Amino acid sequence: MALERWFRRSRPTRSDDDPSPAGLWLKCEACSAQIYKKDLVAAAYLCPECGHHYRMPVEARIASLADEGSFERWSGRLGPADPLAFHDTEAYPDRMKRVQEKQGRPDAILTGAATLHDEPVALVVMDFFFAGGSMGSVVGEEIARAAERAADEDRSLVAITASGGARMQEGALSLMQLAKTTVALEGLAERRLPYVSVLTDPTTGGVTASFATLGDLIFAEPRALICFAGPRVIQQTIKQDLPEGFQRAEFLLKKGMLDDVVPRPRLKATLARSLRLLRGRAPVAADLAEEEVESTHAASV
Amino acid sequence: MPLPFERPIEDLEAKIRDMRSYAAEQRIDLDEEIRLLETRLERLKVQTFADLSRWERVQVARAPGRPTGLDYVHSLFGGFQELHGDRTLGDDPAVVTGLARFDGRTVVVVAQQKGRDTKENIHRNFGMSHPSGYRKAMRMFDLADRFGHPVVTLIDTPGAYPGIAAEEQGQAWVIAESIRRMSRLRVPAVSVVIGEGGSGGALAIGVANRVLILENATYSVISPESCAAILWRDAAEAPKAAEALKLTARDLAELDVVDRVIEEPIGGAHKDPAAAMRSVGAALREELAALASEDPEALRRARHDRFRRLGRYVELDAVA
Numbered sequence: 320m321a322l323e324r325w326f327r328r329s330r331p332t333r334s335d336d337d338p339s340p341a342g343l344w345l346k347c348e349a350c351s352a353q354i355y356k357k358d359l360v361a362a363a364y365l366c367p368e369c370g371h372h373y374r375m376p377v378e379a380r381i382a383s384l385a386d387e388g389s390f391e392r393w394s395g396r397l398g399p400a401d402p403l404a405f406h407d408t409e410a411y412p413d414r415m416k417r418v419q420e421k422q423g424r425p426d427a428i429l430t431g432a433a434t435l436h437d438e439p440v441a442l443v444v445m446d447f448f449f450a451g452g453s454m455g456s457v458v459g460e461e462i463a464r465a466a467e468r469a470a471d472e473d474r475s476l477v478a479i480t481a482s483g484g485a486r487m488q489e490g491a492l493s494l495m496q497l498a499k500t501t502v503a504l505e506g507l508a509e510r511r512l513p514y515v516s517v518l519t520d521p522t523t524g525g526v527t528a529s530f531a532t533l534g535d536l537i538f539a540e541p542r543a544l545i546c547f548a549g550p551r552v553i554q555q556t557i558k559q560d561l562p563e564g565f566q567r568a569e570f571l572l573k574k575g576m577l578d579d580v581v582p583r584p585r586l587k588a589t590l591a592r593s594l595r596l597l598r599g600r601a602p603v604a605a606d607l608a609e610e611e612v613e614s615t616h617a618a619s620v
Numbered sequence: 621m622p623l624p625f626e627r628p629i630e631d632l633e634a635k636i637r638d639m640r641s642y643a644a645e646q647r648i649d650l651d652e653e654i655r656l657l658e659t660r661l662e663r664l665k666v667q668t669f670a671d672l673s674r675w676e677r678v679q680v681a682r683a684p685g686r687p688t689g690l691d692y693v694h695s696l697f698g699g700f701q702e703l704h705g706d707r708t709l710g711d712d713p714a715v716v717t718g719l720a721r722f723d724g725r726t727v728v729v730v731a732q733q734k735g736r737d738t739k740e741n742i743h744r745n746f747g748m749s750h751p752s753g754y755r756k757a758m759r760m761f762d763l764a765d766r767f768g769h770p771v772v773t774l775i776d777t778p779g780a781y782p783g784i785a786a787e788e789q790g791q792a793w794v795i796a797e798s799i800r801r802m803s804r805l806r807v808p809a810v811s812v813v814i815g816e817g818g819s820g821g822a823l824a825i826g827v828a829n830r831v832l833i834l835e836n837a838t839y840s841v842i843s844p845e846s847c848a849a850i851l852w853r854d855a856a857e858a859p860k861a862a863e864a865l866k867l868t869a870r871d872l873a874e875l876d877v878v879d880r881v882i883e884e885p886i887g888g889a890h891k892d893p894a895a896a897m898r899s900v901g902a903a904l905r906e907e908l909a910a911l912a913s914e915d916p917e918a919l920r921r922a923r924h925d926r927f928r929r930l931g932r933y934v935e936l937d938a939v940a
């Protein structure tokens with residue numbers, strides 16, 4: 320379980336943290352090639368050698384999707400409360416404060432308006448580097464508000480998910496965010512506005528069991544782990560080895576759970592094209608370009 | 621097997637029994653002494669159950685002999701017609717669904733079912749559903765909507781089953797879809813957490829207009845054992861995790877997660893199942909009667925709003 324790994328680790332490791340800041344080189348976790356980190360970042364966090372999809376920081380994700388200069392942030396005015404006065408090895412507010420400083424935002428989500436090849440959308444991007452992207456009251460509320468505002472502003476909704484699941488430190492209130500995010504999508508459905516979710520590595524637990532899998536269309540990134548129960552939990556329960564590729568995007572595509580597995584360089588065009596088709600419009604030339612490796616010429620985030 | 625904190629109670633009960641049979645054998649009058657002990661017993665029970673730690677309540681919620689979904693179905697509802705199968709994959713015995721009569725109306729029942737003994741527990745998969753179970757529940761929601769009958773769900777599960785087939789068949793997908801379909805119901809829906817409300821697997825059938833919970837039942841985002849394994853790196857710290865998670869009926873009422881706490885007989889529902897079931901019946905009757913006159917769209921809207929509001933956060937502008 321991704322969240323488990325996040326809470327267990329005492330210092331950042333390569334796979335759980337943004338791979339860009341420290342050091343110049345890294346060894347690719349998929350193909351073992353020595354890669355220059357600047358190249359990784361410039362290639363939208365894809366291994367320049369093998370194309371392995373690294374977890375992507377939220378700002379880079381937005382830059383790779385939103386038309387340049389189009390992103391307008393909505394989230395950021397809500398912060399986590401401590402409804403349970405939760406204390407494990409550390410008090411919940413202290414834990415939050417540390418992560419807030421590291422990630423530079425109040426909780427594990429960024430939402431806002433943007434255009435994708437001129438198609439107006441609301442973007443919801445989860446931050447896995449913030450407490451494992453766990454969903455508590457703030458994440459749930461931001462998603463709900465973004466969905467409702469999208470409906471009001473005649474925008475499609477695009478959610479990029481990455482989460483270890485519900486946030487334990489907010490107890491049953493976290494669980495209730497599954498229902499909250501679900502009901503908040505109703506306005507889009509009523510106005511025939513598309514909602515497309517993109518499941519990225521990892522999308523697990525309560526996030527998978529709510530808004531993430533309620534997209535009119537559901538796409539996923541290559542090799543993304545997508546599950547309800549994590550592989551470790553299942554292994555402990557059934558005490559058997561898990562099949563090769565189990566709970567990965569390609570596996571779930573075969574099982575009929577996804578509309579498609581979309582490599583990152585094609586994601587923006589795929590989204591724009593699908594949204595336009597759903598809304599009864601003809602795709603534009605840019606939507607049909609299959610390869611468009613977005614460099615990180617920063618859209619203003 | 622009594623729960624650890626029940627031992628003093630059981631000891632005293634045994635003592636009273638012994639004294640009774642001794643009095644009968646010897647034909648002597650010990651009524652006064654027995655009455656005294658009985659008073660002490662009542663006080664002990666009240667005290668014990670008022671002071672239960674959250675972890676102890678978890679034990680009560682899981683206690684053998686606690687009435688299960690089917691016990692409620694058979695004792696509270698008349699003319700129960702069980703309906704099987706999800707029409708796609710099979711029939712999941714961890715969820716029992718069907719039509720029944722209750723208080724002069726037809727209701728659609730969805731009940732999570734643990735076993736009452738080892739054999740049934742294995743058959744019922746300890747109340748842990750596969751996707752098929754949630755598909756069956758959704759079929760019931762559709763049926764209720766189509767015929768305009770209220771939905772009653774009884775929640776009692778450690779969680780949705782974490783297994784290979786369950787994942788392959790889209791456990792997360794069906795839970796999400798079940799939450800959505802239940803939220804869209806245009807008929808009254810009342811849920812009662814009768815034992816364990818285990819995370820998404822419980823919420824999938826818990827998106828009701830009114831969510832009730834028995835006094836010693838629990839409802840949580842994660843089991844205390846799993847939470848302890850993650851945060852304390854040791855499942856044996858489950859008592860600490862249970863405290864931290866605030867998963868008892870009273871906690872949940874304070875968080876607005878549940879609307880009403882149903883009192884259990886002193887000593888817990890497993891000590892007097894009939895009384896527990898009567899209390900649940902009375903509460904259900906009141907709730908369904910109150911919802912009966914609402915129009916379909918208002919019912920959907922109210923349910924939507926109830927869940928839309930849940931959560932606690934801070935407005936940062938206000939703080940700054």
Ligand SMILES: [Zn+2]
Binds near residue numbers: 347350351367370
């Ligand atoms: Zn590589």
